[in-house]
Amino acid sequence: MGKTKWIILLIVAISFLGLVGCSQKTSTEKELEKKITELEKQLDMEKEEKEAALKKMEELEKEAQKIEEEKPVVVTVVEPNTKEVIKTFNPGEMGYETDLEKYKKEIGSWVKAAARGTETKSGYDQRMIPDKVGENGEIIKGKPRVILEESELLEKVLAASVKGGTVELPLYVTESGYKLEEVPQLGEVVVATYQTHFDSSVAGRTKNIELSAQAINNVILGVGDVFSFNTTVGPSDAEHGYQKAMEAVNGKLVEGIGGGICQTSSTLFNAVDQIGVDYVEKHHHSVNVGYVPKGRDATVSYGGLDFRFENTTGVPLLLKASMSKGTLTVEVRTSKANQSLIKKVN
Structure with a gap:
């Protein structure tokens, strides 16, 4: 029971005794009044202690706020899944308040390097490695496409530069656009094909064409997949x-x-060019080549020039590549159900 309630009970008790008719205060009344007085003093003391504690708390809060205001603003960039710290910025030291444009440029350069990589370090952007169909019909998994959205990351870092904070890398992962149950039917019909010829007696070139053709054979191209x-x-x-x-x-x-792999990429180009794909990257040779008509080649160089296109046909596709007696054949296939749904070349 609280002390205030005790005081009330004591007062009630005294009043009751008064009603009994006693003309003078009894020892019991005096004892009760003494206890009431003592409790009132104790309550006054507790009130003062409470006010002192509140005052002390206010002082501590002001001190903590002052310390917080004096702390340097820091922006921490972390990986969204592991929460690993990737980069820490100190906007004050980097000129956020004195030269904002310079600060933006410096942050922008870091963002670009983080996404695309440098000569010594890979970036977060990853091109898709498409899934393939194995010899026994099993799915050989590749890797999804990963994009670090540069403009979004830049905006987040700049926003956090005002008061500081933690920014997660805006990573977007895109899986291949096909369904597992579609795979057994993807080889049913040929919707595009192209052939080129080579001298099979030239061992080195023949081997290079063979290896590169094997690499693209049975590749699954889901809807929206970007092939590199x-x-x-x-x-x-x-x-x-x-x-x-x-x-x-x-x-x-x-x-x-590796001489000869460009024949494989060029043959592939002439096959997929018959259906509705969008080209992301394509380059011509510096000289005319004899295995395709002029202007119909697609040169590649690992680590440099690439041939990339997006499957915008609206249906999943299957690439087939084969060699026979100096002839390289690349086919694009899909299911019978999908054949009539393929977007035609404009």
């Missing part, structure tokens, strides 16, 4: 089995490891 020849085929070097052969470099034919 370089990412799909990988390095065309001796370590991966590629051999010396003639290749076009700076307008001249020279011998180099």
Whole structure:
């Protein structure tokens, strides 16, 4: 029971005793009054202590606020899944308040490097490695497309630069646009095909065409997937089995490891060009090549020029690549149900 209630009860008790008719205060009344007086003093003391505590708390809060205001503003960039700290910025030291444009430029340069990488470090952007159909019909998983949205990250860092805070990398992951149950039917009909020819007696070039053709064979292209020849085929070097052969470099034919893979990329281009795909990146050779008509080639160089296109046909596709007696054939296939749904070339 609270002390205030005790006081009330004591007062009531005294009043009751008064009603009994006693003309003078009894010892009991005096004892009760004494206790009331003591409790009132104690309550007054507790009130003062409470007021002192509140005053002390206000002083501490002001001191903490002052310390917080004096702390330097810091922006911390973290990886969204692991929460690992990727980068820390001190806007004050970097000139946020004195030279905003310079500050924006410096942050923008870091954002670009974080997304696209540098000569010594890979960025967060990752091109899709498409899934493939294995020899027994199993799905060989590739990798999804990952994009670090540069403009969004820049805006978030600039917004946090006012008072400081933590910013998560805006990473967007895109899986391949097909369904597992569609795969068994994707090879039913050929919707586009193209052939090129080569001298099969030239061992090095033949081997290089064979390896690159195997790399794109049975690749699944889901709706909206962006195909990268370089990412799909990988390095065309001796370590991966590629051999010396003639290749076009700076307008001249020279011998180099991997010569011949451009015939595979060019044959692929002429096949997919018959259906509704959008080109993301495509380059011509510096010299005319004999295996496709002029202007119908697509040169590639691992780590450099690439051939990339997006499957905008509206349906999932299957690439098939094969070699026979000096002939390279690339086919684009899909299911019978999808055949009539493919968007035609304008």
